[in-house]
Amino acid sequence: MKASANNEQEKPITLTGAFDKPTYKQILTKLFQGLAIPLCIFVLWEILSSMGWLNLYLVPPPSQIWDRLLTVAGNGLLLKHIGASLYRVVCGFSLALCLALPLGFLLGLLPGVRGFLSPTLSFFQQIPAIAWIPMFILWLGIDEASKIAIIVYSAFFPIFLNTLHGIASTDSKLKEVAYTYGLSRWGLMSRVYFPSAAPSVFIGMRLGLSYCWRSLVAAELLGASKGIGYLIQEGREMAQPDLMLVGVLVIGLIGLSLDFVFRRLEKKFLPWQAKVDTKEVPKWQIS
Amino acid sequence: MANFLEIETITKYFNIANGPVKALENINFEVASGELICLLGPSECGKTTLLRIIAGLEKQESGQILLNGQAIDASGPERGMIFQEPRLFPWLTVEENVGFGIKGRYGKKLLQTIGQELLEIVGLSEFAKAWPSQLSGGMAQRAAIARALAADPLILLLDEPFAALDAQTRTKLQTDFLSLWQSTHKTCIHVTHDIDEALILGQRIIVMHPSPGRIKKIIPNPFPYPRCPDDPDFITLKKELRDSFLP
Numbered sequence: 001m002k003a004s005a006n007n008e009q010e011k012p013i014t015l016t017g018a019f020d021k022p023t024y025k026q027i028l029t030k031l032f033q034g035l036a037i038p039l040c041i042f043v044l045w046e047i048l049s050s051m052g053w054l055n056l057y058l059v060p061p062p063s064q065i066w067d068r069l070l071t072v073a074g075n076g077l078l079l080k081h082i083g084a085s086l087y088r089v090v091c092g093f094s095l096a097l098c099l100a101l102p103l104g105f106l107l108g109l110l111p112g113v114r115g116f117l118s119p120t121l122s123f124f125q126q127i128p129a130i131a132w133i134p135m136f137i138l139w140l141g142i143d144e145a146s147k148i149a150i151i152v153y154s155a156f157f158p159i160f161l162n163t164l165h166g167i168a169s170t171d172s173k174l175k176e177v178a179y180t181y182g183l184s185r186w187g188l189m190s191r192v193y194f195p196s197a198a199p200s201v202f203i204g205m206r207l208g209l210s211y212c213w214r215s216l217v218a219a220e221l222l223g224a225s226k227g228i229g230y231l232i233q234e235g236r237e238m239a240q241p242d243l244m245l246v247g248v249l250v251i252g253l254i255g256l257s258l259d260f261v262f263r264r265l266e267k268k269f270l271p272w273q274a275k276v277d278t279k280e281v282p283k284w285q286i287s
Numbered sequence: 288m289a290n291f292l293e294i295e296t297i298t299k300y301f302n303i304a305n306g307p308v309k310a311l312e313n314i315n316f317e318v319a320s321g322e323l324i325c326l327l328g329p330s331e332c333g334k335t336t337l338l339r340i341i342a343g344l345e346k347q348e349s350g351q352i353l354l355n356g357q358a359i360d361a362s363g364p365e366r367g368m369i370f371q372e373p374r375l376f377p378w379l380t381v382e383e384n385v386g387f388g389i390k391g392r393y394g395k396k397l398l399q400t401i402g403q404e405l406l407e408i409v410g411l412s413e414f415a416k417a418w419p420s421q422l423s424g425g426m427a428q429r430a431a432i433a434r435a436l437a438a439d440p441l442i443l444l445l446d447e448p449f450a451a452l453d454a455q456t457r458t459k460l461q462t463d464f465l466s467l468w469q470s471t472h473k474t475c476i477h478v479t480h481d482i483d484e485a486l487i488l489g490q491r492i493i494v495m496h497p498s499p500g501r502i503k504k505i506i507p508n509p510f511p512y513p514r515c516p517d518d519p520d521f522i523t524l525k526k527e528l529r530d531s532f533l534p
Contacts, residue, residue, distance in 0.1 A: 173370070173372065173374050174374060174376060176344060176370075176374075177368075177370070177374045177376075177387075178387075179344070179362055180342060180343070180344065180362045180366070180367075180368045180388075181364060181387065181388035181438065182362060182363060182364055191387075191390075192376070195376070195378040195379075196378070198378070270378070271418075272377055272378050272379075272418045272419075272420065
């Protein structure tokens with residue numbers, strides 16, 4: 001709450017608690033804006049291929065990729081691989097949440113402990129999860145455990161650091177207000193610290209999810225018998241660039257959908273944030 | 288009238304790099320129940336520090352504060368603090384903000400009724416379900432006043448509550464605050480650096496002086512409400528106040 005007194009006049013005033021819902025037209029416009037560039041690329045790509053300007057083996061045309069997609073989707077292979085990948089992400093991400101949230105809260109609330117843990121954690125933060133893959137395979141075997149460990153590792157830091165930051169940056173002026181009403185320690189946490197940290201926690205979860213999705217595919221490329229990463233690897237071994245591209249596109253699409261779901265959840269649970277969200281920061285700026 | 292709040296020989300130091308600095312020196316005054324006091328002074332005279340000590344947000348080095356004869360040393364619901372900024376919780380609606388201090392004390396239904404009533408009093412009933420970010424500065428400060436009133440405090444402590452508002456909004460809120468005080472008869476200690484505001488509001492004006500913060504004068508202001516600071520009756524008083532600002 002900064003001095004909002006200066007913009008007395010500029011602020012639009014609505015009487016309902018909810019910020020205005022987007023109209024159909026707004027949704028369609030947004031959809032069109034988002035799809036315009038990919039559509040142009042696909043059309044151009046297809047035209048260039050049909051004119052023989054592109055090497056069909058190195059860059060298979062969109063229509064061929066689409067055919068391949070329909071085949072693997074039709075025989076259930078794609079679903080099996082997506083299922084395997086998503087299962088790993090769900091397990092790993094939940095585990096990461098269980099570790100990162102409490103630790104983030106704790107260190108946010110106890111600056112004294114922070115001094116002991118921060119340097120060590122910063123050290124580990126600098127190591128990309130992918131660098132651990134061989135060691136994790138050595139320790140945990142080539143099966144699920146090592147892949148889930150990699151996901152936990154990559155999701156942990158963004159969630160943990162953003163939670164920590166959210167708690168530690170709780171406005172001391174609001175804490176003071178709570179203090180004048182004589183809130184208990186638990187009341188202060190549940191009614192001031194947690195809600196104040198929630199937007200930051202959400203950012204951490206979104207980043208964590210996208211990080212773990214990326215490193216999962218890397219883990220699957222190195223050694224797996226199913227999963228999207230394996231699908232790409234299979235495309236390579238069978239010299240099917242269209243299959244590799246199917247895998248790549250599916251990775252992007254699923255990542256996009258997961259992020260979309262999280263953003264909807266954020267809107268639902270943090271309705272008061274809607275105003276902030278309209279000034280949407282492009283995601284590549286946050287990460 | 289019996290003394291309701293007694294401020295006795297309060298002294299306060301602040302520790303800065305070069306050692307302790309005296310912020311308040313031997314502050315003494317009494318407040319009667321239902322009285323509206325203005326603490327007036329230039330910046331750094333310790334008026335906000337004194338208010339924060341009364342609120343229990345700062346600790347004094349010596350002296351004590353007696354409320355109904357009882358010494359107080361922490362914050363409590365019988366003292367309602369209103370800050371210079373509204374300090375509303377951005378994740379709560381206006382109504383939930385008003386009920387913040389009494390949540391758990393009453394049932395959900397009653398909480399809502401109290402919230403509605405108070406928002407009615409401060410003229411915000413239409414904005415019960417709005418988010419704080421949707422309010423203007425003046426409206427947010429009204430909501431903050433409603434929140435302080437919700438706990439039904441014996442004393443309202445106001446730390447330059449209208450200082451950050453534009454002139455028109457400030458005048459409007461001063462008027463509304465006066466009628467609120469007249470209808471509730473809460474004891475109020477109102478900190479301000481604005482001579483006109485002190486003239487319009489205070490029954491007594493306590494003038495403070497900096498380095499170290501101390502009371503320079505306690506000036507009774509017996510004129511009837513509503514007051515206009517440009518009234519010729521005020522000329523002498525205004526001059527006296529302005530002179531007391533000088534070293």
